Amino acid sequence: MLALISEGQRRSPGETRQQLLDLGVLLVSAPEVDRTAGSDACDVVFAVKQSGDLTRSEDCAFCPGLRFRLNRIENLPGATGVLWGDRDFFVIPDLAPLDDGHLLIVTVDHNLAMGACPEDVLTRLEGNLQRVSRLFRLLYGREALFFEHGPTSPGEAGSCIDHAHMHCLPAKAGLVQALRHQGLAVEPTSLADLNMVHKARKPYLFVQEAGERTYCVAQKPPNQMMRRLYNSALGRDTWRWQDLYMQTDSRERFMETLNRLLPAVDEILAKR
Numbered sequence: 001m002l003a004l005i006s007e008g009q010r011r012s013p014g015e016t017r018q019q020l021l022d023l024g025v026l027l028v029s030a031p032e033v034d035r036t037a038g039s040d041a042c043d044v045v046f047a048v049k050q051s052g053d054l055t056r057s058e059d060c061a062f063c064p065g066l067r068f069r070l071n072r073i074e075n076l077p078g079a080t081g082v083l084w085g086d087r088d089f090f091v092i093p094d095l096a097p098l099d100d101g102h103l104l105i106v107t108v109d110h111n112l113a114m115g116a117c118p119e120d121v122l123t124r125l126e127g128n129l130q131r132v133s134r135l136f137r138l139l140y141g142r143e144a145l146f147f148e149h150g151p152t153s154p155g156e157a158g159s160c161i162d163h164a165h166m167h168c169l170p171a172k173a174g175l176v177q178a179l180r181h182q183g184l185a186v187e188p189t190s191l192a193d194l195n196m197v198h199k200a201r202k203p204y205l206f207v208q209e210a211g212e213r214t215y216c217v218a219q220k221p222p223n224q225m226m227r228r229l230y231n232s233a234l235g236r237d238t239w240r241w242q243d244l245y246m247q248t249d250s251r252e253r254f255m256e257t258l259n260r261l262l263p264a265v266d267e268i269l270a271k272r
Helices: 017-022 069-073 119-140 176-181 191-199 225-233 248-270
Strands: 003-006 025-028 089-093 103-107 144-150 165-170 204-209 212-217
Touching: 089 119, 089 248, 103 119, 119 144, 119 165, 119 191, 119 248, 144 191, 144 225, 165 225, 176 204, 176 212, 176 225, 191 204, 191 212, 204 225
Parallel strands: 003 025
Antiparallel strands: 089 103, 103 165, 144 165, 144 204, 204 212
């Protein structure tokens, strides 16, 4: 597992290149960075894939070109806010966090959902889920809650950004019972099962709660439904990311999450 940052954007000015490499950090120098018009050198730090091997969408907020643009608008770290990454995923604080510690696991390639990823990529997703779980137990003393809206075509499953991203929260509330209260048939699942569900063209909602993985088929749930259910369980009215983004509390929470988690990342990455 490699944590990826760009040359010159090191976590500590005193760290040498060799020290970073010893910590499992891959430095990407400017000539190696996959550049696109309008992006700067630290936008794309995932140069372990050659440009021709990277699938992308030109109008996607998580793809090169627009990746980290919303961070720049708010003067928040973009590439340097990535906690860790590999050739398939990167992990970064959510720009419109529902709670302290709210992270996103985002695919480097443009996939509609985690279920659309090949089997070997899902295996590496498993490793990232385990690392986030360890991080939350270490720093928050809570189990991780993971959830995803899994469309098979744009606009399905209540997804607001049609690029695979897994929400990760140190759980203060659950979602499974809330989904059942919405009349949805929640069933046990696995990451491999999500791949089969996606191939069957079934939009889904995925939840991992208290270590148990579940899903339900959901063609047209309300947009950002699981953000709403989570905040509703905590008595909060505001849940749409568009309403939380650019709020002072959200900016502060982003930085608090980054500063709290970043020092523990090397310890987490060192454990296989």
